[in-house]
Amino acid sequence: MISMKKDEMREFILKKIKAQSTNLALKKSVKIRQKLLDSEDYKKANSIFTYVSKKEEVDTHNIIKDAIKNRKKVYGPILHNKQIFAGEVKSFDRLTKGDFGILQPFVTSNKNKFDIIIVPGLAFDSSGARIGRGGGYFDKFLPLTKGKKIALAFDFQIIPKIDVEKHDIFMDKIITEKRTISRNTHF
Secondary structure (H helix, E strand, C coil): CCCCCHHHHHHHHHHHHHHCCHHHHHHHHHHHHHHHHHCHHHHHCCEEEECCCCCCCCCCHHHHHHHHHCCCEEEEEEEECCEEEEEECCCHHHEEECHHHCEEECCECCCCEEEEEEECCCEECCCCCEECCCCCHHHHHHHHCEEEEEEECCHHHECCCCCCCCCCCCCCEEECCCCEEECCCCC
């Protein structure tokens, strides 16, 4: 793969995401979810912060439902004034459409320490570097939080190298349908 700037990489990966059928994305999401649920990180977690997926992303809806069923505290992003705030997710019935049509909790919480933080992104590399959608929401949010950062991605979203900037936050683990990449280890 030739070297691309972040905007070019976003466009390239978005085309791949849109070209993937909904059915295939859901099948891959089931594998990714199971790998997360089987992980020690998830099993030991009492508090989870996770994005609420849109249809083209790795599905987190069933992860959220599982966590609530297993009495874990679940938090999701509330977008306000170009920032993310954490809000507790008690059930899907209590979510509302926020910015960009993304489901989010109603009420913000001051919680900023979680056992795991499930982070979205468009592309990742094996060092844990991430390219988001370009809004910088998670880039601003993650430095204000504590917790193991886990990205969920389709395997085609793993690219050879991302040129990082000083504000970029690295993922501790990336889970795809084919592999799990832990920071400082290569698979």
